[in-house]
Amino acid sequence: MATSAERGHHVRTRLLHAAAELVAEQGWNAVSTRMVAERAGVGPGLVHYHFASLPALLTEAALQVMENVVDSAADALDRARTAPQALDLLLADLDHYPGDDPASRLISEAMLTATRNQALRTAMADLLDRFRTRLTDRLQAQGVPDPRRTAAVLAAAVDGMMLHRTLDPALTSAAVTPVLTRLIPTDPTAQQGPQEPEGHR
Amino acid sequence: MATSAERGHHVRTRLLHAAAELVAEQGWNAVSTRMVAERAGVGPGLVHYHFASLPALLTEAALQVMENVVDSAADALDRARTAPQALDLLLADLDHYPGDDPASRLISEAMLTATRNQALRTAMADLLDRFRTRLTDRLQAQGVPDPRRTAAVLAAAVDGMMLHRTLDPALTSAAVTPVLTRLIPTDPTAQQGPQEPEGHR
Amino acid sequence: MATSAERGHHVRTRLLHAAAELVAEQGWNAVSTRMVAERAGVGPGLVHYHFASLPALLTEAALQVMENVVDSAADALDRARTAPQALDLLLADLDHYPGDDPASRLISEAMLTATRNQALRTAMADLLDRFRTRLTDRLQAQGVPDPRRTAAVLAAAVDGMMLHRTLDPALTSAAVTPVLTRLIPTDPTAQQGPQEPEGHR
Amino acid sequence: MATSAERGHHVRTRLLHAAAELVAEQGWNAVSTRMVAERAGVGPGLVHYHFASLPALLTEAALQVMENVVDSAADALDRARTAPQALDLLLADLDHYPGDDPASRLISEAMLTATRNQALRTAMADLLDRFRTRLTDRLQAQGVPDPRRTAAVLAAAVDGMMLHRTLDPALTSAAVTPVLTRLIPTDPTAQQGPQEPEGHR
DNA sequence: CATGAATGAGTTTTCATTCAT
DNA sequence: CATGAATGAAAACTCATTCAT
Numbered sequence: 001m002a003t004s005a006e007r008g009h010h011v012r013t014r015l016l017h018a019a020a021e022l023v024a025e026q027g028w029n030a031v032s033t034r035m036v037a038e039r040a041g042v043g044p045g046l047v048h049y050h051f052a053s054l055p056a057l058l059t060e061a062a063l064q065v066m067e068n069v070v071d072s073a074a075d076a077l078d079r080a081r082t083a084p085q086a087l088d089l090l091l092a093d094l095d096h097y098p099g100d101d102p103a104s105r106l107i108s109e110a111m112l113t114a115t116r117n118q119a120l121r122t123a124m125a126d127l128l129d130r131f132r133t134r135l136t137d138r139l140q141a142q143g144v145p146d147p148r149r150t151a152a153v154l155a156a157a158v159d160g161m162m163l164h165r166t167l168d169p170a171l172t173s174a175a176v177t178p179v180l181t182r183l184i185p186t187d188p189t190a191q192q193g194p195q196e197p198e199g200h201r
Numbered sequence: 202m203a204t205s206a207e208r209g210h211h212v213r214t215r216l217l218h219a220a221a222e223l224v225a226e227q228g229w230n231a232v233s234t235r236m237v238a239e240r241a242g243v244g245p246g247l248v249h250y251h252f253a254s255l256p257a258l259l260t261e262a263a264l265q266v267m268e269n270v271v272d273s274a275a276d277a278l279d280r281a282r283t284a285p286q287a288l289d290l291l292l293a294d295l296d297h298y299p300g301d302d303p304a305s306r307l308i309s310e311a312m313l314t315a316t317r318n319q320a321l322r323t324a325m326a327d328l329l330d331r332f333r334t335r336l337t338d339r340l341q342a343q344g345v346p347d348p349r350r351t352a353a354v355l356a357a358a359v360d361g362m363m364l365h366r367t368l369d370p371a372l373t374s375a376a377v378t379p380v381l382t383r384l385i386p387t388d389p390t391a392q393q394g395p396q397e398p399e400g401h402r
Numbered sequence: 403m404a405t406s407a408e409r410g411h412h413v414r415t416r417l418l419h420a421a422a423e424l425v426a427e428q429g430w431n432a433v434s435t436r437m438v439a440e441r442a443g444v445g446p447g448l449v450h451y452h453f454a455s456l457p458a459l460l461t462e463a464a465l466q467v468m469e470n471v472v473d474s475a476a477d478a479l480d481r482a483r484t485a486p487q488a489l490d491l492l493l494a495d496l497d498h499y500p501g502d503d504p505a506s507r508l509i510s511e512a513m514l515t516a517t518r519n520q521a522l523r524t525a526m527a528d529l530l531d532r533f534r535t536r537l538t539d540r541l542q543a544q545g546v547p548d549p550r551r552t553a554a555v556l557a558a559a560v561d562g563m564m565l566h567r568t569l570d571p572a573l574t575s576a577a578v579t580p581v582l583t584r585l586i587p588t589d590p591t592a593q594q595g596p597q598e599p600e601g602h603r
Numbered sequence: 604m605a606t607s608a609e610r611g612h613h614v615r616t617r618l619l620h621a622a623a624e625l626v627a628e629q630g631w632n633a634v635s636t637r638m639v640a641e642r643a644g645v646g647p648g649l650v651h652y653h654f655a656s657l658p659a660l661l662t663e664a665a666l667q668v669m670e671n672v673v674d675s676a677a678d679a680l681d682r683a684r685t686a687p688q689a690l691d692l693l694l695a696d697l698d699h700y701p702g703d704d705p706a707s708r709l710i711s712e713a714m715l716t717a718t719r720n721q722a723l724r725t726a727m728a729d730l731l732d733r734f735r736t737r738l739t740d741r742l743q744a745q746g747v748p749d750p751r752r753t754a755a756v757l758a759a760a761v762d763g764m765m766l767h768r769t770l771d772p773a774l775t776s777a778a779v780t781p782v783l784t785r786l787i788p789t790d791p792t793a794q795q796g797p798q799e800p801e802g803h804r
Numbered sequence: 805c806a807t808g809a810a811t812g813a814g815t816t817t818t819c820a821t822t823c824a825t
Numbered sequence: 826c827a828t829g830a831a832t833g834a835a836a837a838c839t840c841a842t843t844c845a846t
Binding site: 444445446447448451 | 826827828829830
């Protein structure tokens with residue numbers, strides 16, 4: 001039988017899930033405590049028992065989801081041997097986020113909210129930096145020139161495409177791969193991949 | 202001497218300006234009719250005299266601003282002779298929108314709102330298409346391969362960088378120009394620009 | 403060409419018509435000056451030029467319509483030779499007001515509004531009295547006993563049926579005539595009609 | 604000792620009472636949430652905690668009152684042994700509703716509102732049918748011809764008189780009983796009532 | 805831990821009425 | 826006579842938050 005504390009933790013988790021879903025569905029500012037409580041199947045007063053405020057709940061929920069997204073994208077990079085392959089995997093991962101899916105919407109909402117929310121902004125800047133760093137490492141290993149800046153541009157392009165997909169569904173990875181490949185001219189002298197098959201993990 | 206109608210039109214314009222400012226400052230969903238009316242210096246009931254609803258006012262205000270931004274960016278392209286020069290001008294124009302300025306914020310807000318607002322989405326898709334087309338024309342004239350897709354990627358990258366600047370102010374045009382230039386390898390055989398100063402139009 | 407005064411009178415009439423229509427369609431309290439002005443095709447400020455207030459306009463409009471209804475019903479009575487015939491004509495006239503038509507609704511609205519509107523109540527009491535008197539005269543001429551009270555009950559029954567038709571459309575004149583006929587047992591000794599002048603009115 | 608739920612139920616009841624009073628006093632469309640809340644002695648937001656909307660509250664309140672009125676009138680019928688006695692009791696009951704009392708007004712308001720309110724109309728049609736059926740049963744037992752239609756006419760006459768009393772207070776049960784009695788010519792061969800004193804149900 | 809009733813400020817919107825033109 | 830912009834006070838309804846149980 002679950003202890004009181006265990007049930008409490010379970011409810012907290014359900015509230016976070018419900019909040020993430022609702023931010024994606026309705027938009028950050030359209031989510032109310034009542035909606036979250038109802039979706040989580042608990043009383044309306046319980047939100048303020050587990051979280052200091054509604055923004056605090058939404059922020060925590062959004063960061064949790066975004067960490068997963070960023071880490072899974074970065075993990076995809078690690079499975080690549082060459083720079084073009086890394087780009088392929090990255091863009092293939094992008095196809096999981098067609099722009100109107102929950103994760104994309106939540107990210108967009110969070111990005112925007114970050115403009116006016118210091119705590120969220122700092123946390124998201126950390127995430128972006130983490131992703132850029134892992135991407136930079138991959139590019140550098142393949143001899144791509146200016147790897148840090150290239151990573152920054154790639155990350156921005158990926159987010160921009162996620163946004164533009166809302167307006168133009170034709171913006172698939174297949175459509176942009178040939179173009180973005182130009183960003184990663186690999187150094188032919190840099191012997192990549194093969195010699196380190198299993199990589200760092 | 203001002204006729205009733207003239208004063209009315211003036212007030213309408215003031216309401217649109219106030220709405221655009223407030224969307225940028227507070228976010229699309231945080232703008233209330235009272236705020237707009239107060240900023241415009243009119244009574245709270247007047248908003249609904251001039252506009253059918255608050256969303257209608259915000260949409261009209263946002264589209265007005267975005268049309269100006271897109272057209273001024275596209276106009277900048279027309280002043281370029283070569284593709285790299287066009288990219289330079291485009292990115293220089295981007296520096297006018299450091300990410301935390303009114304126009305950038307309004308665009309971001311609108312992009313996100315478009316996710317759940319059919320009318321706004323359609324209008325913005327039109328704007329995006331207009332911009333891409335003008336950019337495509339420039340790239341094609343310079344012999345850039347795959348000009349339509351390259352334009353799409355460039356447009357997405359520009360918007361993505363605008364967003365990321367919120368998280369990383371170091372993402373200036375100077376930082377990204379060297380990287381983005383790789384996207385527009387010009388055809389060396391295509392003799393462009395110089396010999397035809399007055400341009401194509 | 404119409405003089406200014408003539409046009410003014412014309413507009414006044416249009417406002418009264420529009421008001422009567424709208425009271426029937428939307429209910430007394432749901433009618434606004436803007437709606438009336440729009441329906442009449444005039445500017446919103448004009449209502450208060452021609453009428454002291456919105457209630458004054460509605461009252462005048464309603465009374466005008468009700469006078470017509472009452473007078474046409476009473477006129478129908480005058481075309482009858484016998485009491486049963488008078489009842490038939492009265493009930494046939496009722497079929498023109500099936501309960502969900504403009505006139506029925508306006509009358510119901512006015513009756514109810516009269517509860518809280520002294521001026522309207524007085525005017526409607528006058529109308530009711532006028533109708534009862536004409537009906538009493540007919541009944542008396544046919545030797546119906548207790549003609550004044552019978553007229554009062556008949557008038558009440560007619561209005562009640564108009565209301566109940568909203569709830570039960572089967573309440574037609576055909577359905578109630580056999581029953582209501584019992585209310586007017588004619589005195590067999592009273593020689594009515596026969597001499598029938600020629601003069602139907 | 605009162606549980607939270609008990610207090611909640613009590614408040615809900617107070618809101619229904621307040622709503623019924625106010626509909627009678629001010630008219631259906633003149634009742635606002637604030638008025639109801641103030642009369643019930645609760646905060647303005649509480650109305651929407653207990654009821655989905657203002658119309659929902661008013662409808663529930665009105666139906667509650669009308670059910671009581673209809674049932675008490677029908678119960679009066681059950682205490683009669685003969686048809687004339689039933690009519691007497693029915694009309695005596697009518698004297699409890701002089702036309703300007705809360706119940707009468709509420710019924711009138713509801714009848715009118717039903718014109719434009721499907722849910723209310725259906726519920727009221729049910730009530731009317733219930734009353735007519737019980738009245739029909741009584742009339743039939745006494746050998747009154749055409750009992751269903753007679754009941755329909757009687758019910759309409761009662762409602763119509765309730766309305767007309769607003770315009771003419773002289774319309775008492777004493778004044779109309781002699782006339783309405785003509786509607787119920789009892790079958791002299793039908794031996795009713797006496798021999799089965801206790802037995803109707 | 806959890807409930808759900810309660811509060812009071814907030815929202816968008818509608819409206820009668822006035823008034824300068 | 827007529828217009829229509831403007832005002833300010835409502836309206837219904839929603840919400841984050843509190844608190845007694």
